[in-house]
Amino acid sequence: MTDDFMGPPWQADWVEAASAYRDALPEEVRKKIRDGMADLVTARNPYVPQDELPEGFFLEPARSSRPKGPHILSFDRGRGWLRFTFVPRVEDPQIVVEEIFWQ
Template identity: 80%
Template sequence: MTDPFMGPPWQADWVQAARTYRDALPEHVRKEITNGMAELVTARNPYLPQDELPPGSYLEPARSSRPKGPHILGFDHGRGWLLCTFVRRVDDPQIIVEEIFWQ
């Protein structure tokens, strides 16, 4: 049984509204987002990197009924999250960040 190629590296693509919101956040929050995303884009299988995420971060499906659908990457010990979708392609796999929130 062969292991289908899923990555790395994944390419991170940000929806414009999410990128604008991210860029307006304080520096320490942007650093936490960058650290969490760095682990996702280098993961062989981004659906299961829990042990590879930085402390205070987590990854879970947005809906338990769709385990391979959109995912939520929580950061800053639950104070923020971003909604991302994994587009699995052999040539150019992508992680699309659709929404971001921090409080």
Template identity: 60%
Template sequence: MDWTLKAQAARDALPEHIRKVIDAARAELVTARDPYFRGIDTDAELPQDFSVEPARSSDPKGPRILYLDNGHGWMRYTFVQRVEDPQIIVEEVFWQ
């Protein structure tokens, strides 16, 4: 998983306990069978306080938003599907 510089800086500026939540979300994304979480209830394997949805419903293979801690924050990411080296790129991190 890679981070844009802006997303990495936003993550690093957060309090330690929030960074741990983001790191847990990162682990869920990296180990997910399908980081797009397509279909009905495919994000059921995520912890109860996480959920995923497309950033735009008109772009089903575009960016996704992973909501953290019951919607108190999110990570916007893209998934580049490659045979040898699939790549998840975090574009934005937000916490309120």
């Protein structure tokens, strides 16, 4: 075993329903989602991005009792959100987007 832990950028995987919902959103909303995801996949720890998130974004745990569990990335000043988990495997670590919503 080596000490080489894979770092960012992480792979991003979308659950099929979340991907279909994202693809049906208007282009300007999809661009906002891409901007937020770009910060997550390049952060050393996606649950605590070192760089500031774009304006209108904020990040919080889905449940305060599970700080390493699913997180919510709110975008478009709270009009939308996506729920994701980070799977920090030694091989192929990834961010899994489980659910998305925008109004």
